[in-house]
Amino acid sequence: MSNSETTDPEGPQEIQYDPSASRYDLFECPDCDNVVLVLGRDDPPMSCHDEPMERVTDLEMSVKPPDVRQVLLQAFGLPKAGLDICLCVIGEGPLSANEVAETLGYDRSTVTRYLNKLVELGLLRRSELNREAGGVVNVYHSVDLERMRRETLIGFYVWAGEAASLIEDANLTKQDYLEENPDQELPDVFWESFQGRDS
Numbered sequence: 475m476s477n478s479e480t481t482d483p484e485g486p487q488e489i490q491y492d493p494s495a496s497r498y499d500l501f502e503c504p505d506c507d508n509v510v511l512v513l514g515r516d517d518p519p520m521s522c523h524d525e526p527m528e529r530v531t532d533l534e535m536s537v538k539p540p541d542v543r544q545v546l547l548q549a550f551g552l553p554k555a556g557l558d559i560c561l562c563v564i565g566e567g568p569l570s571a572n573e574v575a576e577t578l579g580y581d582r583s584t585v586t587r588y589l590n591k592l593v594e595l596g597l598l599r600r601s602e603l604n605r606e607a608g609g610v611v612n613v614y615h616s617v618d619l620e621r622m623r624r625e626t627l628i629g630f631y632v633w634a635g636e637a638a639s640l641i642e643d644a645n646l647t648k649q650d651y652l653e654e655n656p657d658q659e660l661p662d663v664f665w666e667s668f669q670g671r672d673s
Contacts, residue, residue, distance in 0.1 A: 486540070488537060488538055495561050497510075497513070497654050497673055498511060498513050498625040499512045499530075500512075500528055500529070501520040501527035501528065501529055501530065502521065502523035502527060502528055502530055503525075504524070504525075504527075504528055505523055505525070507552065508522050509530070510527065511631075511634070512536060529639050541560065543557060545630065547635040548633070549629060549634075550626075550629060550633075551591070552588075552591070552592075552595070555580060555584060555588060556591060556592065558580075558587040559574055559578065559580070559585055559588045559589060560588075560592050560598065562574055562578055562598055563589075563592075563598055563614045563615070564598075564642060567598075567613070567614055567615045568603070568613040568615045569613060569614055570603075570611050570612065570614070571586045571612070571614075574589065589614050590633060592614075595625070595629065596617065596618075596621070596622070596625040596629075597617065597626070598615065598616060599614070600612055600613070600614055600615075600617065601613060644667070648666050
């Protein structure tokens with residue numbers, strides 16, 4: 475991605491939203507708190523209250539750039555082992571759990587657990603294969619690439635929406651606290667206490 479980047483010798487690079495160079499756009503409603511993310515270019519612009527939304531052009535906050543492994547871990551609970559298993563089946567499938575375990579050198583129970591998770595996520599599909607020597611074995615295949623693209627993108631948007639809701643709830647809780655306690659500063663443990671609340 476061609477966003478402008480700043481290098482911090484003490485830590486990872488950060489990116490800042492650059493609407494002229496991004497592959498995505500952020501729009502906000504001038505009359506309410508509605509903010510949307512659009513992948514690709516949106517023409518005509520997004521609308522809210524039957525009025526065009528305005529493209530966000532001034533974001534001061536910089537963020538750490540995402541890594542595909544971090545995205546899969548955070549959005550889908552898919553760490554390195556799960557990603558390795560997914561890529562193995564996509565590249566070499568159909569494969570049984572035993573074949574995946576032998577190929578990657580992972581414990582079979584670990585492989586089976588992640589294969590089931592990948593099927594639940596819609597990244598892989600499972601079918602039964604009749605063995606020549608008799609019996610049936612479960613084998614795993616990659617799904618259609620367009621379907622995988624759709625499922626992973628929508629899955630990430632659901633996760634991002636939940637994250638945005640959590641941030642909004644935290645900010646509202648913070649606002650309520652400050653209004654109820656105008657003479658007190660926000661306690662250092664505010665975020666920890668917020669995380670412990672029932673959603």
